[in-house]
Amino acid sequence: xxxxxxxPNLPNKxxxxxxxxxxxxxxxxxxxxxxxxxxxxxxxxxxDDWKRVLREARxxxxxxxxxxxxxxxxxxxxxxxxxxxxxxxxxxxxxxxGLGMDEKRIKAFKDAGLDHxxxxxxxxxEEMNNLIAGTDAFQHKLEMARLVKKYDYEMVxxxxxxxxxxxxxxxxxxxxxxxxxxxxxxxxxxxxGWAYHNREHLLPTREQLQRAEPVxxxxxxxxxxxxxxxxxxxxxxxxxxxxxxxxxxxxxxxIAPDGTALPCHAARQLPGMEFPNVRQHSVEWxxxxxxxxxxxxxxxxxxxxxxxxxxxxKDFGGCRCQAYMLTGDAANADPVCDKSPHHHxxxxxxxxxxxxxxxxxxxxxxxxxxxxxxxxxLLEAEAKQxxxxxxx
Amino acid sequence: xxxxxxxxxxxxxxxxxxxxxxxxxxxxxxxxAQNCWVILYPEGMIKLNNSSAEIMRRIDGTRSVAEIxxxxxxxxxxxxxxxxxxxxMEVAHEQQWIRPKPAQ
Ligand code: SF4
Ligand code: SF4
Numbered sequence: 001x002x003x004x005x006x007x008p009n010l011p012n013k014x015x016x017x018x019x020x021x022x023x024x025x026x027x028x029x030x031x032x033x034x035x036x037x038x039x040x041x042x043x044x045x046x047x048d049d050w051k052r053v054l055r056e057a058r059x060x061x062x063x064x065x066x067x068x069x070x071x072x073x074x075x076x077x078x079x080x081x082x083x084x085x086x087x088x089x090x091x092x093x094x095x096x097x098g099l100g101m102d103e104k105r106i107k108a109f110k111d112a113g114l115d116h117x118x119x120x121x122x123x124x125x126e127e128m129n130n131l132i133a134g135t136d137a138f139q140h141k142l143e144m145a146r147l148v149k150k151y152d153y154e155m156v157x158x159x160x161x162x163x164x165x166x167x168x169x170x171x172x173x174x175x176x177x178x179x180x181x182x183x184x185x186x187x188x189x190x191x192x193g194w195a196y197h198n199r200e201h202l203l204p205t206r207e208q209l210q211r212a213e214p215v216x217x218x219x220x221x222x223x224x225x226x227x228x229x230x231x232x233x234x235x236x237x238x239x240x241x242x243x244x245x246x247x248x249x250x251x252x253x254x255i256a257p258d259g260t261a262l263p264c265h266a267a268r269q270l271p272g273m274e275f276p277n278v279r280q281h282s283v284e285w286x287x288x289x290x291x292x293x294x295x296x297x298x299x300x301x302x303x304x305x306x307x308x309x310x311x312x313x314k315d316f317g318g319c320r321c322q323a324y325m326l327t328g329d330a331a332n333a334d335p336v337c338d339k340s341p342h343h344h345x346x347x348x349x350x351x352x353x354x355x356x357x358x359x360x361x362x363x364x365x366x367x368x369x370x371x372x373x374x375x376x377x378l379l380e381a382e383a384k385q386x387x388x389x390x391x392x
Numbered sequence: 393x394x395x396x397x398x399x400x401x402x403x404x405x406x407x408x409x410x411x412x413x414x415x416x417x418x419x420x421x422x423x424x425a426q427n428c429w430v431i432l433y434p435e436g437m438i439k440l441n442n443s444s445a446e447i448m449r450r451i452d453g454t455r456s457v458a459e460i461x462x463x464x465x466x467x468x469x470x471x472x473x474x475x476x477x478x479x480x481m482e483v484a485h486e487q488q489w490i491r492p493k494p495a496q
Contacts, residue, residue: 013425015437061425063437089421091432116417116434154417156434 013061014253014287017090018068018265019050021078022257025071026099028369031160031202033192034070035268037382039375041258047077049278051084053255056283058088062253065090070257073100079108086113093118098144106144110151117148118185120158121172145179154182161212162189162202163357169212173219173229181227186216188234192266192321194370200363203353209237236346240311241318241334248296248320253287261286263293266321270330296320296330303331305339406457406481411493413453418489420448431489438489447480453493457481 023038065085072078073096085092093116149155159172176184189195189202216231235242245252245264254262259278262268276290287293299312306317318334326335327342335342355361368374414420423430429445431438450460461477484490
């Protein structure tokens with residue numbers, strides 16, 4: 001999504017298919033955007049189910065395919081799915097932490113026709129990385145980054161930045177230069193799922209951003225023509241929301257590991273929705289007919305201030321999930337927007353991040369690593385007392 | 393749609409003997425749903441107009457620009473296209489769709 005180059009006036013087609021093959025993952029990133037309750041969804045789609053989904057989506061005009069998760073490498077049929085996707089004409093992207101990869105597999109992916117690999121990193125140095133990732137993964141990742149190049153892929157590295165590692169941005173970029181990366185995404189944490197739960201630990205302060213940005217620009221300038229660096233300010237620090245997913249049900253289709261179809265990978269948490277499942281419905285029906293995919297299409301559903309806003313065609317009122325999480329109503333404006341009457345929830349969180357970073361206040365709860373045990377514990381707690389977002 | 397004529401090439405990279413190839417990570421294919429040739433790249437798609445597609449389809453990393461031009465002339469007899477092809481090569485280079493193959 002970082003550099004979506006889609007022609008904006010294309011007819012309504014699910015151009016981008018995100019196949020979340022599994023929620024299983026050897027890492028435990030506290031900024032993971034998977035749903036907190038992922039441990040609940042055990043019933044993964046079979047190889048044949050996925051092949052059918054790929055065929056149906058392709059027939060509807062899907063051209064881009066991302067294999068993600070969880071960690072897609074956990075699926076032993078990944079090679080087979082890549083081959084099928086490529087044969088159907090998809091541009092195939094693998095979004096991976098690199099764990100579970102070895103030379104044999106990368107060669108098999110190449111032979112199957114995989115077009116592109118993105119390796120995600122947690123930080124620039126071993127301790128931080130192991131701390132953030134909760135496992136001893138770093139050396140292996142460096143090795144994988146090198147292998148990607150050896151097999152004639154662009155080396156595309158993604159670093160998720162947050163309060164705990166953003167001050168190391170220079171180390172991160174030095175490392176990418178050493179690795180001779182082609183493209184580096186300095187991704188800002190998106191506060192969904194686990195990241196939302198851990199937000200007080202993760203949201204960088206304004207000062208941190210003010211220090212980080214010139215460093216990113218310095219490297220961009222210095223490496224022009226050699227390495228592309230993509231850097232964005234977290235949306236919490238903006239006054240206009242992101243055009244989330246290019247609009248609800250506009251180009252993006254996510255299929256979760258259990259076959260649930262979502263207009264955005266974070267949408268699962270929205271109340272009052274029963275997202276359709278590819279086990280029961282065709283992709284065609286889901287995209288064109290299902291009530292949930294039509295729910296926030298167009299502009300009719302909007303409330304003020306979006307409804308009469310001249311900018312609504314630019315940002316579609318922002319992110320439905322963020323609106324729900326932060327205001328209690330998914331049809332509200334994304335409170336990142338400073339026209340939103342709820343915008344103060346964002347500035348409050350930013351102010352609190354500053355006080356926490358300065359040691360004047362402490363976080364309400366310890367950082368929670370994303371793993372099945374914690375997920376089950378949250379499910380049990382929720383069974384006793386449902387956790388609902390606090391309307392502002 | 394990335395319109396070839398919108399971009400002004402800055403230099404002259406391609407001569408008659410240059411052998412252009414599509415860059416790593418980009419793929420040219422006929423896209424039924426769009427009813428045109430497209431270049432696919434990570435997370436994006438560029439739709440090509442007919443003349444761009446005719447040239448791009450002939451870029452295979454073995455044919456030189458001169459060979460591509462004569463091939464096009466066979467396919468479209470009587471069309472004066474040398475300059476257009478050279479101009480296209482520069483634009484496609486600027487757009488990072490193609491690179492000249494290093495001389496052996
Ligand atoms: S963010 Fe981390 S824990 Fe979540 S799926 Fe990716 S690698 Fe696994
Ligand atoms: S009011 Fe709504 S449509 Fe207007 S800029 Fe803000 S979020 Fe976008």
